Amino acid sequence: MNSLPVQLVAAFCVISFLIYSATCLTTTHMKQEFERYGFARFRILTGVLQLLGVIGLLVGLHRPVIGILAASGFAIQMLLALWVRHTIND
Numbered sequence: 001m002n003s004l005p006v007q008l009v010a011a012f013c014v015i016s017f018l019i020y021s022a023t024c025l026t027t028t029h030m031k032q033e034f035e036r037y038g039f040a041r042f043r044i045l046t047g048v049l050q051l052l053g054v055i056g057l058l059v060g061l062h063r064p065v066i067g068i069l070a071a072s073g074f075a076i077q078m079l080l081a082l083w084v085r086h087t088i089n090d
Helices: 004-026 028-037 038-061 064-087
Strands: none
Touching: 004 028, 004 038, 004 064, 028 038, 038 064
């Protein structure tokens, strides 16, 4: 079983990415943001990948390999997000 600090960090990440994925998939604001970035066609994919990552983090509490893969996917997404923000001078 994971230690309490690991569980708390995982819970924070799960909640944060769950909120982001829900807004990404459902709100007009996020639709406009993705259009502004020039990545409108990737909005749904991003939201779905975020949801899969959340599931992966939860499963990873019991199957660490899955958690590592999910966390790696999130790290790649965050690096790509930084690159996009830098590219559009945001």
